Amino acid sequence: MSKNKFSVNGSFKDSVNTVKFLTERMHFVNSAEAVLPTRTDDFGVNKVAKSLHPKEQKLVISKIEKHSDIATSYFFKSETAPIAYFKAGQYLTFKFEIGNAVVTRSYSIASSPASALAGEYQITVKRINDGFVSDYILDNWSVGDEVTAYAPEGNMTYCPLRDADNIVAIAGGSGITPFLSLARAISQGDENCNLTLLYGCRTSDEILFKEELDSLCEKNDKINVVYVLSDSDEKGYEKGxxxxDIIKKYAPEGNYSVFVCGPGGLYKFLETELPKLGIERKYIRFEVFSSGKKVIDAKDFSITVINRGKETVIKAGNNETVLCALERAGIEVPARCHTGECGFCRSKLISGKVYIPEGEDKRRVADMQFNFIHPCCCYPESDLVIRIN
Ligand code: FES
Structure with a gap:
């Protein structure tokens, strides 16, 4: 049927045209196959959905770039299928088998969406004190290794319907990666917002991607980058x-959205700073994180896990999330964000009590009423019985 075959003029003709239109539509309905097709994989819409949301992606490490003793970028390609597209600001979740543990961890994508179309992702991993998975990556991943990742996820992306056209992005340490991706996307014409990037580090040596950020800033009016050093006073950098105060100094006139990604301390600090600016809450977006639980009296509990009808009993400390205990015991849980947001790890709490840090309970109301939990942000406070998957 041609697109503009029937015009609507708000007259008697409209009724006539509607009848014609319905008749023609019934002709298409009646001439369609009477039996529903059994193979739907070849439908265009299903192919697109599958390529955007693959269950798993087998990726091969194609390049490793060391930035410093503690930060390294990994580049991935797929040798079997095109990699899934993403929006700047999203993350990739990787699956690891370390000893007996089956673990998932998420890393923001540093590359631009355009590079995904060209078949490449980039993430940057920073060594952290007692970082189980990050240290494992830095010590073990080599070029040519195959790794498993899920489809890109995450909501800290620019959305013109929701966000202001001006984004003030606040990055701390390796929290720069989603904003590097956004800056790259703006410079490649894939995002149409203005970016003021306030990048906080302790010293100038810790700044990642400085050369590229400076060049993006120099070549594009839509991008402005300011470096803020907390521990050293250097020319050309803000101190503190x-x-x-710094946001007020560099934010553009009028409305702006604030995006934040960095360590827990940065979020805590901004919780008291941002209200001073009178920005509407809807314009503030934090990359989600978990603040953890302060444990005074460490205790061990048992968790009975029912997984597809099979029961396993594991040990769990009250200082670790239920998800950590499950992963450590080698029980595979479909987890992605590790912050309670995505809902992938949703499980039924059959009995027992868990602690959820304030402000981190992102369950649906119905889930709360029917005792479903997100194990990634719950800490055991008694012996538990849970059903996963
Ligand atoms: S992993 Fe996302 S809610 Fe638990």
Whole structure:
């Protein structure tokens, strides 16, 4: 049927045209196959959905770039299928088998969406004190290794219907990666917002991607980058922390959205700084994180896990999330964000009590009423019985 075959003029003709239109539509309905097709994989829409949301992606490490003793970028390609597209600001979740543990961890994608179309992802991993998975990656991943990742996820992306056209992005340490991706996307014409990037580090040596950020800033009016050093006073850098004063100094006139990604301390600091600016809450977006639980009296509990009808009993400390205990015991849980947001790890709490840090309970109301939990942000406070998957 041609697109503009029937015009609508708000007259008697409209009724006539509607009848014609319905008749023609019934002709198509009646001439369609009477039996529903059994193979739907070849439908265009299903192919697109599958390529955007693959269950798993087998990726091969194609390049490793060391930035410093503690930060390294990994580049991935797929040798079997095109890699899934993403929006700047999203993350990739990787699956690891370390000893007996089956673990998942998420890393923001540093490359631009355009590079995904060209078949490549980039993530940057920073060594952290007692970082189980990050240290494993830095010590073990080599070029040519195959790794398993899920489809890109995450909501800290620019959305013109929701966000202001001006984004003030506040990055701390390796939290720069989603904003590097956004800056790259703006410079490649794939995002149409203005970016003021306030990048906080302790010293100038810790700044990642400085050369590229400076070049993106120099070549594009839509991108402005300011470095803020907390521990050293150097020419050409702001001194201090990215708080209300620095934001006020560099934020554009009028409305702006604030995006934040960095360590837990940065979020805590901004919780008291951002209200000073009078920004509407809807314009503030934090990359989600978990603040953890302060344990005074460490205790061990048992968790009875029912997984597809099979029961396993594992040990769990009250200082670790239920998900950590499950992963450590080698029980595979479909987890992605590790912050309670995505809902992938949703499980039924059959009995027992869990602690959920304040402000981190992102369950649906119905899930709360029917005792479903997100094990990634729950800490055991008694012996538990849970059903996963
Ligand atoms: S992993 Fe996302 S909610 Fe638990």
């Amino acid at each position: 922390f990215v708080g209300a």
